[in-house]
Amino acid sequence: MTQPAGQWDDLTTRLASAAVLGAVGLGLVWLGGIWFHIFVALACGIMIWELARMLGGGPEATWLALAAGAALFVAGEIPGGFALPLLVAPALFGLGRLEKNRTIYALYTVMIMLAGYGLMILRDDFGFIWLLWLVCIVMVADVMGYFAGRFIGGPKFWPKVSPKKTWSGTVAGWIGAA
Incomplete structure (x- = not known):
């Protein structure tokens, strides 16, 4: 089967970005602790920023992402029993800030926050x-x-x-x- 010439044009870029991001990510996973928590909070904040923009959040997306990243970071630094309100807060915050797609935003934000917190727990507790x-x-x-x-x-x-x-x-x- 013959492949179109332009089908693999993005492979070099993908490999280069994977190498750089992989090295940075692996280093932060290895370091663990606060460095890994910062990394996860930034990554989840970016995901929530992208989610809010896809759902028509416009300028609100930045505030929602900053709130989510900060809440996730703090949740990772306090005892587990107190983390849940912080993990849900960005979803509730978005309900009042977005004009449409609020339910979708809230559900996906809670999932992103719980996944990020789960990564922190996995690294902290299991290594x-x-x-x-x-x-x-x-x-x-x-x-x-x-x-x-x-x-x-x-x-x-x-x-x-x-x-x-x-x-x-x-x-x-x-x-x-x-």
């Missing part, structure tokens, strides 16, 4: 190896999805959110994760 194992599973799923999607192609999975993602790549990613 470097368990988090590295999780990162490797995600990497395998991503790589398998990318190459299967490029080689097999097929119908798009969710064109409005990820225009190039195909069903074949999605299923291959699931198989890789399993």
